Amino acid sequence: MSELPYDVDRRLDDLFGRLDELSFDQLGYPTNQCFDYSSLFRFFKFSANNVGDPFHESNYRVNSHEIERDVIATFAQLMRLDPNEAWGYVTSGGTEGNMYGLYLAREIFPNGVVYFSQDTHYSVLKNLRVLNYRNIMIKSQDNGEIDYDDLRETIRVNRDVPVVILANIGTTMKGAVDDLHKIRGILEDLAIPHSYIHADAALSGMILPFVDDPQPYGFDAGIDSVAISGHKVIGSPIPCGVVVTKSEYVARVARSIEYVGAMDTTLSGSRNAITPLFLWYALQKQGLEGFRGQATEMLNTAAYAVERFNESGLAAWRNRNSVTVVFPRPADHVVSKWQMAPYEDFAHIITVPNVTRDKIDAAIADCVANPRA
Ligand SMILES: *Cc1c(COP(=O)(O)O)cnc(C)c1O
Numbered sequence: 001m002s003e004l005p006y007d008v009d010r011r012l013d014d015l016f017g018r019l020d021e022l023s024f025d026q027l028g029y030p031t032n033q034c035f036d037y038s039s040l041f042r043f044f045k046f047s048a049n050n051v052g053d054p055f056h057e058s059n060y061r062v063n064s065h066e067i068e069r070d071v072i073a074t075f076a077q078l079m080r081l082d083p084n085e086a087w088g089y090v091t092s093g094g095t096e097g098n099m100y101g102l103y104l105a106r107e108i109f110p111n112g113v114v115y116f117s118q119d120t121h122y123s124v125l126k127n128l129r130v131l132n133y134r135n136i137m138i139k140s141q142d143n144g145e146i147d148y149d150d151l152r153e154t155i156r157v158n159r160d161v162p163v164v165i166l167a168n169i170g171t172t173m174k175g176a177v178d179d180l181h182k183i184r185g186i187l188e189d190l191a192i193p194h195s196y197i198h199a200d201a202a203l204s205g206m207i208l209p210f211v212d213d214p215q216p217y218g219f220d221a222g223i224d225s226v227a228i229s230g231h232k233v234i235g236s237p238i239p240c241g242v243v244v245t246k247s248e249y250v251a252r253v254a255r256s257i258e259y260v261g262a263m264d265t266t267l268s269g270s271r272n273a274i275t276p277l278f279l280w281y282a283l284q285k286q287g288l289e290g291f292r293g294q295a296t297e298m299l300n301t302a303a304y305a306v307e308r309f310n311e312s313g314l315a316a317w318r319n320r321n322s323v324t325v326v327f328p329r330p331a332d333h334v335v336s337k338w339q340m341a342p343y344e345d346f347a348h349i350i351t352v353p354n355v356t357r358d359k360i361d362a363a364i365a366d367c368v369a370n371p372r373a
Contacts, residue, residue: 022339023354025337025338025339025359026338026339026354027338027339027340027349027350027355027359027360027363028335028338028339028340028341028342028347028348028349028350029339029341029350030203030229030232030233030323030324030350030352031231031232031235031352032231032232032233032234032235032352032353032354033235033352033353033354034235034352034353034354035234035235035236035237035278035282037236037237037277037278037281039281040274040277040278040281043273043274043277044274046062046273047062048062048063048064048273048274049062049063049270049271049273050063050064050065050068050089050090050270050271050272050273050276051063051269051270051271052263052264052265052266053089053254053263053264053265053266054068054069054072054089054090055069055087055247055263056263062273063273064273064274064276064277067276067277067280068089068090068276068280070280071090071242071276071279071280071283072086072087072088072089072090072242072244073086074283074288075088075205075228075242075244076088076244078205078206078209078218078288079201079205079209079217079218079219079223079226079228079244080218080219080220080221081218081219081244081246085246085247085248086244086245086246086247087244087245087246087247087249087250087265088242088243088244088245089242089243089265089266089271090230090240090241090242090271090272090275090276090279091227091240091241091242091243091267092239092240092241092268092272093229093230093231093239093240093241094121094123094200094202094227094228094229094232094241095123095126095127096227096241096243096267096268097200097202097226097227097228097229097241097242097243098121098123098124098127098166098198098200098227099123099127099130099131099267100225100227100243100245100267101166101198101199101224101225101226101227101243101245102114102124102127102128102131102133102164102166102198103131103253103267104196104198104224104225104245104249104250104252104253105133105164105196105198105224105225106131106133106164107252107253108196108249108252109161109162109164109194109196111134111161111162112133112134112161112162112163112164112194112196113134113135113136113158113161113162113163113164114128114133114134114135114136114164114165114166115135115136115138115151115154115155115163115164115165115166116135116137116138116146116165116166116168117137117138117139117140117144117145117146117147117168117171117178118137118138118139118140119140119144119145119146119168119171119172119173119174119176120137120166120168120171120200121168121171121172121200121202124166124200133164136154136158138150138151138154140176141176143174143176143319144168144171144173144174144175144176144319145168145171145176145177145178145179145319146167146168146178146183148179148182148183148186151183151186152186152189152190155186155187155190155192156190159190159191159192162192162194162195162196163187163192163194163195163196164195164196164197164198165183165195165196165197165198166198166200167180167183167197167198167199167200167223168199168200169199169200169201169204169205169208169215169217169226170200170201170202170203170204170205170207170208170322170324172202172203172341173324173326173341173343173348174319174322174324174326174348175203175204175318175319175322175323175324175350176319176322177204177208177215177217177319177320177321177322179215179216180197180199180215180216180217180221180222180223181216181221183197184197184221184222196224196225197222197223197224198223198224198225198226198227199217199223199225199226199227200226200227201217201226201227201228202227202228202229202232202241203229203232203233203323203324203350204217204321204322205217205226205227205228205229205233206228206229206232206233206234206291206295207233207295207298207299207321207322207323208321210288210291210292210294210295210296211295211296211299211321213321214321215320215321219246224245224246224249225243225244225245225246225249226243226244226245227241227242227243228241228242228243228244229241230242230275230278230279232352233291233294233295233298233352234278234279234282234283234291235282235352236275236278236279236282237278238272238274238275238278240272240275240276240278240279242279250265253265294353297353298323298351298352298353299321299323299351301323301351301355301356301357301360302318302322302323302324302325302351303318304357304360305325305349305351305360305364306318306325308360308361308364309325309327309364309367312364312365312367312368313368314327314328314364314367314368315327315328323350323351323352324348324349324350325348325349325350325351326346326347326348327346327347327348327349327367328345328346328347328367328371328372329342329343329344329345329346329347329372330347330366330367330370330371330372331370331371331372331373332372333370334363334366334367334370335347337366338359338363338366340363345372349363
């Protein structure tokens with residue numbers, strides 16, 4: 001018997017210990033770590049695979065398409081789209097969902113131009129490069145929202161081609177929500193005949209449906225597709241997300257590639273069959289009322305953090321209905337200790353459920369004692 005080059009168990013124990021310790025003090029990245037999926041562990045014994053369109057039969061029947069369809073129906077409702085008109089699938093995360101929305105837009109409007117703000121997530125520029133889709137970056141306002149004057153003037157000089165808007169429903173760094181009513185007002189004022197709006201709602205897509213006075217965010221506000229993360233507000237040990245759009249659009253894409261055989265409507269071929277179970281389980285166990293309570297709690301914690309920062313003499317702020325708390329960037333070792341997300345001269349924390357008030361107090365004390373040199 002050949003000897004292993006190192007002790008496998010010890011190596012795993014070391015990694016486990018490190019992740020266990022690091023997870024505790026993570027404040028800057030919006031991943032809810034309060035979940036328990038242990039009753040789903042038995043599904044790891046299957047080589048399950050959700051390859052293909054979840055709404056169509058597939059030859060590979062060891063799948064969870066049925067559960068995946070339920071997840072999509074719930075997200076369609078949350079995004080104010082009739083589930084009977086909805087299509088979507090569970091993605092590998094926000095990046096794939098954004099790619100899908102832009103892919104649909106490009107199939108529908110190959111000669112369109114995509115507009116997105118400076119505060120847009122880095123995945124979008126990459127996606128646009130992959131898709132080789134013409135695009136123009138628009139200025140942002142200080143709070144992270146798109147600059148509507150710059151958007152209007154830029155679209156005005158390109159009125160002869162379809163307009164594709166990548167709207168941020170919660171930017172990564174400042175939690176800003178682009179105003180869909182204003183954007184549609186601009187398209188109407190300029191008499192733009194052909195347009196498509198994809199919403200990047202990675203984080204706020206699981207918050208705005210649960211607040212009393214949300215900014216417009218859904219299909220009722222004119223979006224054509226939306227990407228939402230699964231491992232952020234809901235929480236998942238495997239990164240995932242959903243993309244939801246109107247089934248009529250997907251029929252166009254499906255037709256255009258039908259010659260390859262099956263209903264190859266998704267971006268990846270083989271797809272995760274476990275992540276739909278996580279999302280479904282969380283939605284069932286917590287229920288929409290549970291997520292409403294969680295959103296309220298997260299927003300209350302964010303309000304608490306802003307107040308405590310300001311009492312401590314550090315100017316912190318957040319956008320309306322946002323759990324992203326922005327404050328002056330502290331010394332690098334504080335950023336690293338709490339895994340805050342830094343950008344230029346500010347940093348943020350995001351008050352997902354595992355970010356408790358005592359951790360916030362301790363982090364603020366560190367920020368006060370260790371300003372950036
Ligand atoms: C996190 C995030 C993404 C990307 O999500 P991944 O799951 O990391 O691919 C996209 N957009 C926004 C606004 C995000 O916050």
